[in-house]
Amino acid sequence: MLEALAQVFLPNNILLMLAGIVGGLIAGALPGFSATMAVALIVPFTFTMNPTSGLITLGAIYMAAIYGGSFSAILINTPGTPSSIGTTFDGYPMAKKGKGWEAIITATVSSVIGGLFGVLVLLFLAPALAKVAVRFGPPEYFWAAIFGLTIIASLASKSLLKGIIGGLFGLVLGMIGIDPVGGDVRFTFGIPQLQSGVALIVALIGFFCIPEVLTMIKEGVKAYDTVGYQKQKGAFLATTREIFRMPGNLLRSSVIGTIIGIIPGAGGNIANLVAYNETVRASKHPEKFGTGIIDGVVATETSNNATVGGGLVPLLTLGIPGTPVDAIIYGALLLQGINPGPELFTTRANITYAFILSLFVATILMMPIGLYMGKMLHGIVSKISLRYLAPSILFLAILGSYAIRNSVFDVAVMLTVGLAGYAVKELGFHPGPITLGLILGPMAEEGLLQAMLMGKALPQPWTIFFNRPFSQVLIALSLISILWPLITKIVKRSSGKEEVYEKY
Amino acid sequence: MKNIDRKAAIMMLAVSIIFWAQMPGLMNPFSIVFPRAILTLLTITSLVLLVRTYLRPKGQAPEVAQSGKAQEPGAGAANAGTWKNVIISVVVVAVWIALLDVVGFYVTSVLAFAFLAWFLGQGVKHLREAVTMLVIIAAEIGVFYVIFAKLLLVPLPTGVLF
Structure with missing residues (x-):
């Protein structure tokens, strides 16, 4: 361990780490440029480095x-990466209220806490947790997706029915393209480019950027108050203190992020929404969420960074990538001639521990660099006028959606989805359920069909969905999640608190 | 709210119909199970929403309902001035995207950006302002162009120019 620590602090490695942080921050903040893409682009460059330095970078x-990703979520209401979708719910309203800087501080401190938590879990609990992850089969994936979809109940704050419809709309969009199991080409409307489906990031950029810009343009220069900036002394300490006043939120979101990271296939994109949902549910003032309170930002940003450590658990112990980015790191390990799996903790322990410890150090270093860059970006966005801001966002949206697959067609899809997003927004649909449907749809369908195939071996095929212990846990969680509003009502009524009735 | 809900329900019913219409082309039973379930649910929930708008007692503010017109960019007659801006901007963006491959990424982006900046800022007063604006735009797009095309080696569309 000490030897590994010494490796981390080699000047060369620290420099690479700093460069990685700056590069990662920029990539994350650019809409359309996800963590997956950033890591994928750098992998070829790490090939020439020694394995430890490559992994550290x-x-x-x-x-x-x-x-x-939180920067753009807070400043321009566009998640820089899918992991920050939930950060737009409260981060952007905070920025609009002139509390953008506080929102950035919140995102920074929460990300660091979540990141450290995930890494600590990775360091100490990796082997034990990995055993749970391999028990996840298709039926579990199906139920996990269903559990994820139950979040709609609290995301759709105003109308549950519209939330459900929005979620179904997202599921429908997610079905475009070749289906994952049967192999049929579905819902492409005769357009061959749609066979590979609507790329998630393209859809997200369209969904979050275009409606926002069009609203800006519609309301005009004067009506639209771009994120205001009220400089306050001691904002950092005050905000940090406020964050630490919610240890429950921090712990819950960290645990959620880590666990979702560990489950192969699910990453920060799902974790941030689940954590947001649970925080709303646990809150004494759920009606304030979405109006710009730091609780929401704490939840999403803590959980998404916690997935980093969590996602590495199955990768490093079993060779199963926990999140899409981990799949790329898997490739990077192979490129270096290292077989991800148990040997990483035995023959290659030095490299592995150096990697884990470097994540710890990088997370801490992220704080000063992130605050500096966040302040700079915030300054730019808060001073820029609509005539530059609106086209700038459009430009980034076009560039980002193009860069994913180098396809102009994707850019056209982005605009189409954006216009649809604008229409549904004006019709009172919340973007949360729709994106959730889009993300979880393919996972639900794949799990459902594969489990049905598996079930064919049983006398009663459908029992496969109910007779596995992890499935049962997920079913129970889904039921609790669906019935939660009812449960809280009953609990509160029986405890006889007057305040409850004010709300209903 | 009622008015918006009715439009929302009609829009989602339209989406269901469009997707239902594509279903007969599917052959593999495995490709049908999930879409059929989801489309059935979408149709039912949209119908429930639609019916509810007729059942519930009249209530909410009519002015909220007006913004429901936003469904199509062309539908905004009520608020002509601002809707005009939205429609023109959408058209400019569509042309911008269409010309990426034809003219080239950098040139198209600078021109489209400059047009939008001029248009949204309600014109320019002096030549100097116009020149400053163009320089800012060319530089901003230039920075991203260099980052993506040269550093990250993303092949941006070239077209006739660049």
Whole structure:
């Protein structure tokens, strides 16, 4: 361990780490440039480095990119990476209220806490947790997706029915393209480019950027108050103190992020929404969420950075990538001639521990660098006038959606989805359920069909969904999640608190 | 709210119909199970929403309902001035995207950006302002162009120019 620590602090490695953090922050903050892409782009460059330095660089980029996504979520209401979708719900309203700087501080401190938590879990609990992850089969994935969809109940704050419809709309969009199991080409409307489906990031950029810009343009220069900036002395300490006043939120979101990271296939994109949901549910003032309170930002940003450590658990112990980025790190390990799996903790322990410890150090270093860059970006966005801001966002949206697959067609899809997003927003649909449907749809369908195939071996095929212990846990969680509003009502009524009735 | 809900329900019913219409082309039973379930649910929930708008007692503010017109960019007659801006901007962006491959990424982006900046800022007063604006825009797009095309080696569309 000490030897590994010494390696981390080699000047060369620290420099690479710093470069990785800056690069990751920029990539994360650019809409359309996800953590996955940032890491993927850098992998070829790490090939020439020694394995430890390469992994240190990738780890720093990964951690910083997940955090960097919060900048654009807060400042221009566009998640820089899918892991920051939930940060727009409260971060952007905070910025609009002139509390953008506080929102950035909140995102920074929370990301660091979440990141450290995930890494600590990775360091100490990796082997034990990995055993749970391999028990996840298709039925569990199906139920996990269903559990994820139950979040709609609290995301759709105003109308549950519209939330459900929005979620179904997202599921429908997610079905475009070749289906994952049967192989049929579905819902492409005769357009061959749609066979590969609507790329998630393209859809997200369209969904979050275009409606926002069009609203800006519609309301005009004067009506639209771009994120205001009220300089306050001691904002950092005051905000940090406020964050630490919610240890429950920090712990819950960290645990959620880590666990979702560990589950293969699910990453920060789901974790941040689940954590947001749970925080709303646990809160004494759920009606304030979405109006710009720091609780929401704490939840999403803590959880998404916690997925970094969590996602590495199955990768490093079993060779199963926990999140999409981990799949790329898997490739990077192979490129270096290292077989991800148990040997990483035995013959290659030095490299592995250096990697884990470097993540720890990188997370801490992220704080000063992130605050500095966040302040700079915030300054720019708060001073810029609509005539530059609106086209700038459009430009970034076009560039980002193009860069994903180098396809102009994707850019056209982005605009189409954006216009649809504008229409549904005006019709009172919340973007949360729709994006959730889009993310979880393919996972639910794949789990459902594969489990049905598995079930064919049983006398009663459908029992496969109910007779596995982890499935049962997930079913129970889904039921609790659906019935939660009812449960809280009953609990509160029986405890006889007057305040409850004010709300209903 | 009622008015918005009715439009929302009609829009989602339209989405269901469009997707239902594509279903007969599917052959593999495995490709049908999930879409059929989801589309059935979408159709039912949209119908419930639609019916509810007729059942519930009249209530909410009519002015909220007006913004429901936003469904199509062309539908905004009520608020002509601002809707005009939205429609023109959308058209400019569509042309911007269409010309990426034809003219080239950098040139198209600078021109489209400059047009939008001029248009949204309600014109320019002096030549000097116009020049400053162009320099800022060319530089901003230039920075990203260099980052993506040269550093990250993302092949941006070239077209006739660049």
